[in-house]
Amino acid sequence: MTETIKRKLSDSSAARWTAMLIVSFTMMCGYFITDVMSPLGDMLTRSVVDGGMGWTPTEYGWFSGAYSWLNIFLLMLLFGGIILDKMGVRFTGVMACGLMVGGALLKAYAVSPLFPEGGMLFGFKTQMWMAGLGFAIFGMGAEICGITVSKVIVKWFTGHELALALGLQVAMARLGTAAALFFSPRIAAAWGGISYPVFFGALALCIGLLAYLVYCVMDRRLDKSIAAAQGEEEEGFKLSDIKFVVTNKGFWLIALLCLMFYAGVFPFLKFAAQLMIYKYGVDPVMAGDIPAILPFGTILLTPLFGSLYDRIGKGATLMVVGAMMLVAVHVLFALPILNEWWFALIVMVLLGIAFSLVPSAMWPSVPKIIPQKQLGTAYALIFYVQNIGLMCVPMLIGWVIDRYAKFTLPDGNVSYDFTAPMWIFALFGIVAVALAFMLKAEDRRKGYGLEEANIRK
Numbered sequence: 292m293t294e295t296i297k298r299k300l301s302d303s304s305a306a307r308w309t310a311m312l313i314v315s316f317t318m319m320c321g322y323f324i325t326d327v328m329s330p331l332g333d334m335l336t337r338s339v340v341d342g343g344m345g346w347t348p349t350e351y352g353w354f355s356g357a358y359s360w361l362n363i364f365l366l367m368l369l370f371g372g373i374i375l376d377k378m379g380v381r382f383t384g385v386m387a388c389g390l391m392v393g394g395a396l397l398k399a400y401a402v403s404p405l406f407p408e409g410g411m412l413f414g415f416k417t418q419m420w421m422a423g424l425g426f427a428i429f430g431m432g433a434e435i436c437g438i439t440v441s442k443v444i445v446k447w448f449t450g451h452e453l454a455l456a457l458g459l460q461v462a463m464a465r466l467g468t469a470a471a472l473f474f475s476p477r478i479a480a481a482w483g484g485i486s487y488p489v490f491f492g493a494l495a496l497c498i499g500l501l502a503y504l505v506y507c508v509m510d511r512r513l514d515k516s517i518a519a520a521q522g523e524e525e526e527g528f529k530l531s532d533i534k535f536v537v538t539n540k541g542f543w544l545i546a547l548l549c550l551m552f553y554a555g556v557f558p559f560l561k562f563a564a565q566l567m568i569y570k571y572g573v574d575p576v577m578a579g580d581i582p583a584i585l586p587f588g589t590i591l592l593t594p595l596f597g598s599l600y601d602r603i604g605k606g607a608t609l610m611v612v613g614a615m616m617l618v619a620v621h622v623l624f625a626l627p628i629l630n631e632w633w634f635a636l637i638v639m640v641l642l643g644i645a646f647s648l649v650p651s652a653m654w655p656s657v658p659k660i661i662p663q664k665q666l667g668t669a670y671a672l673i674f675y676v677q678n679i680g681l682m683c684v685p686m687l688i689g690w691v692i693d694r695y696a697k698f699t700l701p702d703g704n705v706s707y708d709f710t711a712p713m714w715i716f717a718l719f720g721i722v723a724v725a726l727a728f729m730l731k732a733e734d735r736r737k738g739y740g741l742e743e744a745n746i747r748k
């Protein structure tokens with residue numbers, strides 16, 4: 292009797308790369324909105340007479356951390372992970388996109404002239420609270436979308452070019468960040484308002500939502516082909532899965548490394564434009580251009596390192612090297628040397644390399660530690676831990692700037708000295724290095740295979 296070997300849709304390379312491109316496009320639009328305000332920090336914190344919005348650095352720090360409010364306090368990321376493992380990627384992805392669009396629109400409204408200015412609540416401007424609420428709703432959608440997209444890629448690429456695909460997805464997301472850093476101040480200056488780049492991003496996100504709906508059709512077909520090839524459905528999520536994940540030491544080392552490493556990158560990006568203006572003398576309209584090098588560099592390097600990991604392994608080593616480079620970068624930014632734009636550019640390129648090494652190895656390492664059935668929960672828990680840093684670090688840095696970095700020049704203008712904030716960022720890097728070494732040792736003990744190639748020969 293001849294047995295027919297049924298192929299899954301994911302065995303077709305055209306189908307899996309198309310799926311990857313579609314979901315990555317949606318994520319890219321999300322990343323645009325995440326950083327759309329980062330190069331506008333100076334505009335927000337300038338006084339109203341100088342054409343700014345008069346926010347304090349502390350308010351700007353709170354607003355930047357608002358991305359994680361609901362994820363942390365309402366445990367939305369954890370619920371998102373459970374919803375993902377229970378309801379699947381189609382329902383969860385569409386829900387997440389809807390939240391992103393709604394949140395982005397609320398944020399744009401809050402910083403537009405339509406919002407009544409002047410109110411105060413708990414010592415902060417109501418405008419900041421409203422923009423923060425929009426950003427918090429958006430952040431909930433963005434993080435749930437992030438874990439969904441990771442799961443989609445693992446679903447299509449396991450046994451194939453997993454790290455390369457995850458690397459390319461991250462690269463496209465970084466393109467969204469780079470576009471935000473580069474275009475946002477230009478759109479705001481050309482159209483005469485901070486809300487315009489945010490409205491533009493919300494529109495792009497609507498297209499991202501439509502793209503995800505197209506992906507849903509592909510996903511349904513993939514599920515049918517999996518059922519035909521395997522003859523049975525995968526077992527669903529159980530609450531005991533959370534216990535399985537949180538009792539795994541390797542999982543905690545990755546989660547804490549993620550917290551510390553990303554605390555030194557994403558929150559830094561929120562203040563990088565101001566660092567360029569006040570330490571390196573860059574013109575405010577071009578202040579986002581040097582930080583934009585960071586995501587641009589990662590666009591090429593993340594897939595490159597991902598493919599290296601796929602073919603020759605060394606995932607834990609890549610994370611150790613990346614974390615060490617993060618420390619070097621922040622120390623160079625902190626030291627009172629070479630306050631020239633070209634030096635800032637070189638250091639930013641180094642940060643781009645570090646920011647490619649760690650993510651390209653970290654995200655494909657999670658499925659080596661946690662089985663696919665619990666992957667949604669595992670990614671959600673890692674993002675949850677990471678969000679603690681994404682919320683607290685901008686608040687801390689904003690407060691440190693207000694308290695220790697702000698000074699008045701002889702001509703009466705306000706200026707900032709970024710030495711203290713940069714040493715704080717370097718400290719996060721040092722802890723990340725220690726964690727990366729511990730993960731490497733744990734891998735040797737438990738045999739997760741982090742140093743092994745991903746592609747099965």
Ligand SMILES: C[C@H](NC(=O)[C@@H](N)CCCCN)C(=O)O
Nearest residue numbers: 325434437461464557650674677
């Ligand atoms: C893939 C990974 N994503 C995340 O870390 C998200 N939790 C945070 C997204 C914040 C966007 N500025 C990454 O981007 O490396």
